[in-house]
Amino acid sequence: MKITTKINLITTAWILVVLIAVNAVVFFSFMKITVNMEDNALIQKAGQLIKELNQHDTPAATKAQLTPYLTPHSFIRIIQPGGKVTHQVTNDTHLAAKIKPQFASEKGTTRSTIRLNNQEEQIAIVRVPIHADGQVIGTLEFGEKLKGLELGKDLLLSILAFCTFLGAVLSLLGGRWLSNLIMRPISTMINTMEDIEQSGIPKKIVIQHETKDELQKLAVTFNRMIERLESNLEKQKQFISDASHELKTPLTVIKSYADLLLRRGIQNKEVAHDAIESIHSEATRIQRMTERFLDLADTESGNLLETKPINLTALCENIRKQLKSAYKREIDLHYQGDSITVIADELKLKQAIIILMDNAIKYSSEKIDVYLEKKEPFTVIRVKDYGIGIPESEIGNIFERFYRVDKARSRETGGTGLGLAIAKNIIKQHHGEIKVRSTEGVGTEVELYLPKRKGTDL
Ligand SMILES: Nc1ncnc2c1ncn2[C@@H]1O[C@H](COP(=O)(O)OP(=O)(O)OP(=O)(O)O)[C@@H](O)[C@H]1O
Ligand SMILES: [Mg+2]
Structure with a gap:
């Protein structure tokens, strides 16, 4: 019914x-x-x-x-x-x-x-x-x-019977008017939802009158949900388009070297060697890029964190050793007291710290300082380098996906422009903040602020 x-x-x-x-x-x-x-x-x-x-x-x-x-x-x-x-x-x-x-x-x-x-x-x-x-x-x-x-x-009985009949008729008419009044916006919503279901395209409900009632609230909430969906879809589209664009360059390079090998064969050993080397380097770049895509998707998916108390000092010492031996660079770790413990997802936090240290290594040639500090209610991880720095006008953009200040240099260093976007997502998942201070030609300082977990001292 x-x-x-x-x-x-x-x-x-x-x-x-x-x-x-x-x-x-x-x-x-x-x-x-x-x-x-x-x-x-x-x-x-x-x-x-x-x-x-x-x-x-x-x-x-x-x-x-x-x-x-x-x-x-x-x-x-x-x-x-x-x-x-x-x-x-x-x-x-x-x-x-x-x-x-x-x-x-x-x-x-x-x-x-x-x-x-x-x-x-x-x-x-x-x-x-x-x-x-x-x-x-x-x-x-x-x-x-x-x-x-x-x-x-x-006489009274006739009057009362007539009044009852009239009341029933008026109530039927009134009920129909009232139910139409209530059902009209609901029918509009149902039609819009059916449209969305059939076309697969998010669509907003047209709010004709500002009634300020529950039904309008329902429509406004629905429209807000659609807006978020649209923005997410837009982001996804943008990501696919950016990612394909980023993959296009190494793939074009691979294809042109492969063509060269096909045309000239491998008779000319020198040319063949150069071509294979370039193909190898571009393939490595694609591999690195796809790993970054997956990391980004993972930090954006809203997956739950696996948090537990972590010895931050030990973790940073570990990363320092790994990077030091891999890049042969001087990295100093500074902290006061025995050790600092935080509650976080160890793998993700490690990933964020590596992203900052990796940038410091890539965009500087001198030593790198890492500071662990307590700034109540935060624990701050500060990575400082004395490298090329970032122009002030660019600082606001470096957290955007695929954004690189100096594209040519970044390409040289193998950067995808996703590192800081991933680090920002990770810190956001931890309800923290990420801050950058940089002076061109002097150096860059990036800070990760990890807030205390509710109900704990960490
Ligand atoms: N410490 C730094 N010194 C100078 N420039 C930096 C520094 N950190 C980041 N940048 C600039 O910000 C840009 C974005 O950094 P991000 O880490 O997101 O990407 P990437 O390093 O280019 O690539 P990826 O980290 O994905 O390999 C870099 O391309 C670089 O131009
Ligand atoms: Mg980086």
């Missing part, structure tokens, strides 16, 4: 229940009040009549006194204590015949339903005792058909 139909039916059913309950209260209150009023009026009339009656009047005179009090379809009787009727006047003999006379020493009203001319009729009967010398000498019995009440009751 459609949600609109559901809302419609539920609201209509509920409104019907409410209307019926309200109508029942109105109906029963009306009946009670009207009946009470009629009873009181009859009692008053009977009391008035008793005051006017004279015991010593002749029956004809008494009858003459009673007759003006008759209302349409009524009777008035005077009953002796034994139950004998001494006087009776009526304008409806059938009615009088149906109601048995009854002596009563207490004032009271009763109601009786009788069948007259195949119709149910409500009769109100009032009995008021007649006193003389402190004794009850008879009862004045007043009976009348409650025609007005019956009419009023029927």
